[in-house]
Amino acid sequence: MIEIKGLTKRFDKVVAVSNLNLSVRDGTVLGLVGSNGSGKSTLLRMLAGVFRGEEGAILLDGQELFDNxxxxxxxxxxxxxxFFYNNSTIENTATLYRELYPHWSDEAYMRYCSVFPINTKNRIINMSKGMQRQAALILALSTCPRYIFLDEIFDGLDPVVRHLLKRILIEHVAEHQMTVIIASHNLRELEDLCDRICLMHRGSILMERDIDSLRLEFRKVQVAFREVPNVPNLFEGINAVSIWRNGNVFNVTIRGTEEEFMPKLNALQPAYISAMPLTLEEIFISEMGAAGYDTNSIV
Incomplete structure (x- = not known):
């Protein structure tokens, strides 16, 4: 289990991670999402022991992670x-990792070399971006980690390899209770893979929730009127996250269940009403807008 307690990391005057608290159970696939500069990559580097926080602690099964x-x-x-050295190949890097990682598996290494379409004797720095990621994945998975941290891992991978990677990660989680933390802007990929989502903004956590419950919590609702009721605060009493109007049609993002808000909307006597669950990307945009992130200015 990973426990993050009061973690803070600064770079000069910039606070990259601010008093962050988070617990991740074994066998969880957690997606880190957020605005650019929200602290996702810094948090992953701290989890990997690359950076040390000025305040707080990261505990892995109750033990301090840094310098352990x-x-x-x-x-x-x-x-x-x-990162790979100029002369690095998958083969000679595997020889190094075999000595460094206690759970290295030659059986796993042979399997992933056969699964990923890549030449293990070629220099990695001469490969494409996607092939370099595949090389890193072969080596990473062959160490049989209990915890794997991935930063924008889907970037550069073709659809077939992305599907393969998700299947492999799900297998490892199911069979070995591996914990996976992925930072990505590709919310569609995370939606297929993750159990939980952690939304970060300005070094802090805005929200950390189970994906299934998150889908149930939000609805996008379209309400159309023949004549818009002449009342102030038309959607008062409804937990509306955002409201966009086009003539007599309102598109409203609502936090809550249909049992909670539908009676209030029907009381307005609309000509038409429709409610649908939000995608993860729509939830992200709504929550970032509520946090003061100017989503309307992005074209």
């Missing part, structure tokens, strides 16, 4: 831009 070789041997981190 035993705990780090249980983890693997693939950054947004994986």
């Amino acid at each position: 070789p035993v705990a780090k041997g249980e983890c693997f981190f693939i950054p947004d831009f994986p």
Whole structure:
């Protein structure tokens, strides 16, 4: 289990992570989403032991993670831009990792070399972005980590490899209770894979929820009137996150169940009303707008 307690990280005067608290149970697939500069990548680097916070702590199974070789041997981190030496190949890097990681599996290594369409003898720096990520994944999964941290891992992967990666991660979680934390702007990919979502903004957590319950909590509702009621605060008493009007038609994002808000909307006697669940991307935009992020200015 990962426990993050009061974690703060600064770079000069910039606070990248601010008094962050988070617990991640074993066998969880957690998606980190948020605005640019929200602290996602910094948090992953701290989880990997690359950075140390000025305040707070990260505990892995109750032990401090930073400067703890035993705990780090249980983890693997693939950054947004994986680093390899000029002469690195998958084969010679595997020889190094075989000595560094206590759970290295030659059986897993042979399996992933056969599954991912990549030449293990070629220099990795000469490969495309997507192929470099595949090389990093082969090596990472062969260490059989209990905790794997992935930063924008889907970037550069073709649809077939993305599907393959998601299947492999789900298998590892189901069979070995591996914990996966993924930072990504590709919310559609996370929606298919993650159990929970953590929304970050300005170094803090705005929301951390189970995806299924999150889908049930929000609805996008279209309400059309023959004549708009001449009343102030038309949607008063309804927990509206956002309201957009086009003539007599209102598009309203509502936090709550249909049992809660439908009677109040029907009392307005609309000509037409329709409610649908939000996608993860729509929830992200709504929550960021509520946090003061100017989504309307983005074209």
